[in-house]
Amino acid sequence: MKTINIGLLGCGTVGTGVVRLLLTNEVKHTQYAQAKMDVKRILVSDSAKKRDPVIRPELLTTNPDDILEDPSIDIVVEVMGGTGLAREYILRALRAGKNVVTANKDLMAQEGEELFREAARYDVDLLFEASVAGGIPIIGPLKNSLAGNRITKVMGIINGTTNFILTKMYEDGSEFEDVLKLSQELGYAETDPTADIEGWDAGRKIAILASIAFNTRVTFKDVYMEGITRISSLDIEYAKKLNCTIKLVGRASERDGQVEARVHPVLLSLSHPLAKVDGVYNAVYVEGDAVGDVMFQGPGAGEMPTASAVVGDILSVARNEIKGVTPRENCSCYDRKEILTIDRTVDKYFIRMTVVDRPGVLSQISGVFGQKDVSIDSLIQTKHSEGSAELALITDDVIDANLRSALDEIQHLEPVMAVSSVIRVEKDS
Amino acid sequence: MKTINIGLLGCGTVGTGVVRLLLTNEVKHTQYAQAKMDVKRILVSDSAKKRDPVIRPELLTTNPDDILEDPSIDIVVEVMGGTGLAREYILRALRAGKNVVTANKDLMAQEGEELFREAARYDVDLLFEASVAGGIPIIGPLKNSLAGNRITKVMGIINGTTNFILTKMYEDGSEFEDVLKLSQELGYAETDPTADIEGWDAGRKIAILASIAFNTRVTFKDVYMEGITRISSLDIEYAKKLNCTIKLVGRASERDGQVEARVHPVLLSLSHPLAKVDGVYNAVYVEGDAVGDVMFQGPGAGEMPTASAVVGDILSVARNEIKGVTPRENCSCYDRKEILTIDRTVDKYFIRMTVVDRPGVLSQISGVFGQKDVSIDSLIQTKHSEGSAELALITDDVIDANLRSALDEIQHLEPVMAVSSVIRVEKDS
Numbered sequence: 001m002k003t004i005n006i007g008l009l010g011c012g013t014v015g016t017g018v019v020r021l022l023l024t025n026e027v028k029h030t031q032y033a034q035a036k037m038d039v040k041r042i043l044v045s046d047s048a049k050k051r052d053p054v055i056r057p058e059l060l061t062t063n064p065d066d067i068l069e070d071p072s073i074d075i076v077v078e079v080m081g082g083t084g085l086a087r088e089y090i091l092r093a094l095r096a097g098k099n100v101v102t103a104n105k106d107l108m109a110q111e112g113e114e115l116f117r118e119a120a121r122y123d124v125d126l127l128f129e130a131s132v133a134g135g136i137p138i139i140g141p142l143k144n145s146l147a148g149n150r151i152t153k154v155m156g157i158i159n160g161t162t163n164f165i166l167t168k169m170y171e172d173g174s175e176f177e178d179v180l181k182l183s184q185e186l187g188y189a190e191t192d193p194t195a196d197i198e199g200w201d202a203g204r205k206i207a208i209l210a211s212i213a214f215n216t217r218v219t220f221k222d223v224y225m226e227g228i229t230r231i232s233s234l235d236i237e238y239a240k241k242l243n244c245t246i247k248l249v250g251r252a253s254e255r256d257g258q259v260e261a262r263v264h265p266v267l268l269s270l271s272h273p274l275a276k277v278d279g280v281y282n283a284v285y286v287e288g289d290a291v292g293d294v295m296f297q298g299p300g301a302g303e304m305p306t307a308s309a310v311v312g313d314i315l316s317v318a319r320n321e322i323k324g325v326t327p328r329e330n331c332s333c334y335d336r337k338e339i340l341t342i343d344r345t346v347d348k349y350f351i352r353m354t355v356v357d358r359p360g361v362l363s364q365i366s367g368v369f370g371q372k373d374v375s376i377d378s379l380i381q382t383k384h385s386e387g388s389a390e391l392a393l394i395t396d397d398v399i400d401a402n403l404r405s406a407l408d409e410i411q412h413l414e415p416v417m418a419v420s421s422v423i424r425v426e427k428d429s
Numbered sequence: 430m431k432t433i434n435i436g437l438l439g440c441g442t443v444g445t446g447v448v449r450l451l452l453t454n455e456v457k458h459t460q461y462a463q464a465k466m467d468v469k470r471i472l473v474s475d476s477a478k479k480r481d482p483v484i485r486p487e488l489l490t491t492n493p494d495d496i497l498e499d500p501s502i503d504i505v506v507e508v509m510g511g512t513g514l515a516r517e518y519i520l521r522a523l524r525a526g527k528n529v530v531t532a533n534k535d536l537m538a539q540e541g542e543e544l545f546r547e548a549a550r551y552d553v554d555l556l557f558e559a560s561v562a563g564g565i566p567i568i569g570p571l572k573n574s575l576a577g578n579r580i581t582k583v584m585g586i587i588n589g590t591t592n593f594i595l596t597k598m599y600e601d602g603s604e605f606e607d608v609l610k611l612s613q614e615l616g617y618a619e620t621d622p623t624a625d626i627e628g629w630d631a632g633r634k635i636a637i638l639a640s641i642a643f644n645t646r647v648t649f650k651d652v653y654m655e656g657i658t659r660i661s662s663l664d665i666e667y668a669k670k671l672n673c674t675i676k677l678v679g680r681a682s683e684r685d686g687q688v689e690a691r692v693h694p695v696l697l698s699l700s701h702p703l704a705k706v707d708g709v710y711n712a713v714y715v716e717g718d719a720v721g722d723v724m725f726q727g728p729g730a731g732e733m734p735t736a737s738a739v740v741g742d743i744l745s746v747a748r749n750e751i752k753g754v755t756p757r758e759n760c761s762c763y764d765r766k767e768i769l770t771i772d773r774t775v776d777k778y779f780i781r782m783t784v785v786d787r788p789g790v791l792s793q794i795s796g797v798f799g800q801k802d803v804s805i806d807s808l809i810q811t812k813h814s815e816g817s818a819e820l821a822l823i824t825d826d827v828i829d830a831n832l833r834s835a836l837d838e839i840q841h842l843e844p845v846m847a848v849s850s851v852i853r854v855e856k857d858s
Contacts, residue, residue: 017719021577021578021719022577024579024718024719025577025578025579025718025719028576028579028644029576029577031644031763031764032576032761032763129574135719135720135721135723136723137566137570137573137574137575137723140569140570140573140574141566141569141570141574144566144569144573144741144744144745145558145566145569145570145737145738145741146566146737146741147457147458147461147740147741147744147745148450148451148454148458148736148737148739148740148741148743148744149450149454149737150453150454150457215457215460273705273726276702276705288737289453289454289733290446290450290453290454290564290733290734290736290737290740291564291727291728291733291734291737291738292564292727292728292731292733292734293727293728294564294565294566294725294726294727294728295724295725295726295727296723296724296725296726297702297723297724297725297726298720298721298722298723298724299720299721299722299723302721304718304719304720304721305719305720305721307577307719308575308577308578308717308719308720309574309720310577311576311577311719312573312574312575312576312577314577315573315576315577316573316576319757323754323757325752325754328748328752332461334460334461335460
């Protein structure tokens with residue numbers, strides 16, 4: 001029986017999980033791939049560091065050449081993260097005719113095109129299921145089982161930290177800052193939580209998903225991003241009144257050959273399947289012209305869930321290698337579709353503002369909206385308190401640029417004290 | 430560019446959908462497979478029948494040889510259903526070196542072993558994603574993305590008719606017979622609903638899922654089945670009190686090399702992801718040792734969702750054919766695991782009975798339970814009304830045979846008027 005030799009770049013949480021899983025389920029993997037998976041070498045930056053006993057010290061090396069220049073290595077598994085060295089090593093691996101499995105969303109969202117070009121040139125596989133939504137199978141199903149469909153929309157809760165925060169705010173009525181602090185204490189949020197709470201992490205993942213769903217290159221810089229730092233308990237109270245919740249979603253859609261990709265909070269009807277995805281869970285909801293809507297849900301991060309995705313890819317590559325058909329899947333960005341900038345996108349919005357409580361203010365505001373082609377679907381509430389009033393309204397479908405321009409003007413109206421919230425409303429699925 | 434010639438066996442709802450989808454998304458499919466998909470011939474029983482205009486009459490034939498003996502046909506797509514002619518035609522196709530894509534759950538759940546053996550012998554692909562849960566990708570993800578895991582449990586709402594009925598009963602408090610009638614009027618239930626409401630349809634699907642999940646052959650006759658005909662509005666009332674719903678699930682699990690596969694109603698905690706899957710939707714929940722739990726949700730039937738799964742398989746086969754690597758996936762039943770008969774399975778049960786309302790009855794009943802090693806977790810309620818009392822209780826984990834034996838005896842106790850409900854309780858996930 002053939003042995004598939006694996007070189008691991010990086011040995012943090014995910015790398016350790018990969019080694020553990022390959023050992024635990026060795027018998028099954030061997031049956032599946034008709035080959036033995038063998039982790040031959042592991043690149044680390046510090047070989048003296050104390051590690052999980054599952055990592056055999058004699059496999060460790062600090063020299064990347066021990067993997068990249070070893071002709072017996074069939075698959076390079078990159079789980080070191082980052083875009084600098086990781087990119088360099090992956091390129092070297094591909095050019096040495098080695099298949100690559102990576103969990104690196106930053107890299108795939110930014111440099112996918114270059115990596116795929118080299119993989120195609122050197123006839124090797126480049127798989128990356130673990131780069132989006134941890135253990136949830138989503139890239140595989142989009143590329144295979146759902147390949148018959150024209151995908152029209154992909155929308156996901158693809159960041160566990162922000163979903164934990166928003167779920168907690170929804171359940172307890174607490175404020176963002178307090179829940180963020182709690183999440184940091186619990187280890188769900190990093191010391192520097194910026195990438196999560198500003199939507200950058202989700203932005204990388206939706207770029208990857210959009211590229212696959214719409215068969216056109218969408219990179220991180222094409223994604224509009226808005227985080228959750230301005231969501232308040234009051235917004236969530238309003239959401240509840242409207243039978244909605246507030247979720248941070250990555251959302252990509254295609255219409256008439258134009259693609260949008262964005263990350264922002266949405267008011268989401270409680271009847272939407274994504275509304276029920278709580279805590280650190282992730283889920284990706286997909287609309288296709290034939291299938292209608294399907295949803296994939298599960299743990300979006302963690303040592304073993306992410307290892308599950310990496311090992312699934314390793315086994316696929318192994319099977320292809322045994323059959324001599326790498327690359328089985330090439331890059332699926334066959335098309336070049338226009339990417340819509342955010343100012344041209346169309347949405348309904350929830351808007352909340354504080355105004356001086358006197359007659360005529362509402363008509364002044366709706367006057368500005370009217371001039372800018374922003375029509376109001378419903379005025380939800382006017383709450384009066386000591387000279388000021390809170391207006392909460394929902395717009396019809398409006399063009400982003402029109403809304404921004406109207407709000408710019410409204411903010412400067414003398415009786416308007418503050419525009420506190422501007423949150424998109426997800427249309428019915 | 431190569432053309433992949435397709436012969437379609439059957440042209441009902443699904444067959445028509447397949448032709449429609451292949452036409453609608455032809456450009457995408459050609460890019461994906463690097464080949465043109467062409468439906469060359471369609472086998473029907475009545476070529477004069479009026480059909481959807483998407484079906485070109487000149488493609489129709491009533492002679493199976495026009496497909497099975499045409500050497501230019503690369504893929505035979507079987508969407509005629511049944512186990513007689515369908516089996517014969519598929520075997521002939523495989524033996525003629527043709528790849529086969531089928532949506533036939535009856536056949537795959539009964540004759541999978543024979544069909545796979547022939548596919549392996551003749552080096553062709555045999556794919557069947559559409560046989561379980563319509564458009565939801567589940568067989569592909571289990572075989573590929575999740576292949577690194579040892580799967581411990583697969584549990585699904587995999588019959589839309591019964592889920593519609595139970596959802597309606599839960600929402601409206603109505604009785605089974607009334608909702609069944611409504612479902613028949615709405616076209617969600619067949620004139621003869623037996624296969625759905627007795628759990629046979631779900632039984633076929635869970636046999637297929639169990640075979641894939643546990644890498645051992647599980648056939649329809651290995652599945653224990655219990656339908657929903659005896660679920661009453663009163664059972665659902667109790668479920669609500671316990672923060673549960675009642676769902677018909679297909680459920681397969683493995684422990685210590687022993688596999689169980691069954692279909693029956695369960696009291697399911699509202700916090701379980703499957704509890705929120707309502708109406709005609711399907712969902713499959715999977716537990717793996719690495720991934721934890723993932724769930725796949727979507728439309729479990731219908732022309733276009735099912736066509737989505739069939740066309741996904743067609744495209745996979747086409748890609749394999751172009752690369753010359755059929756069969757890429759062989760049968761994955763590498764092992765021969767013991768299948769546990771239902772009498773040896775262990776569950777918690779909800780039991781409801783009517784007894785004569787007098788002192789000592791409860792102790793008489795619990796005496797029998799005790800003798801038979803059935804311990805009571807909690808007595809939920811004793812409702813008294815005109816000389817009789819209703820007892821509702823939940824057992825601890827008990828062996829099925831012990832419970833049956835206890836209930837046999839209890840039913841014959843003089844003060845016991847009726848044992849109305851015996852429903853399994855799904856343990857926490």
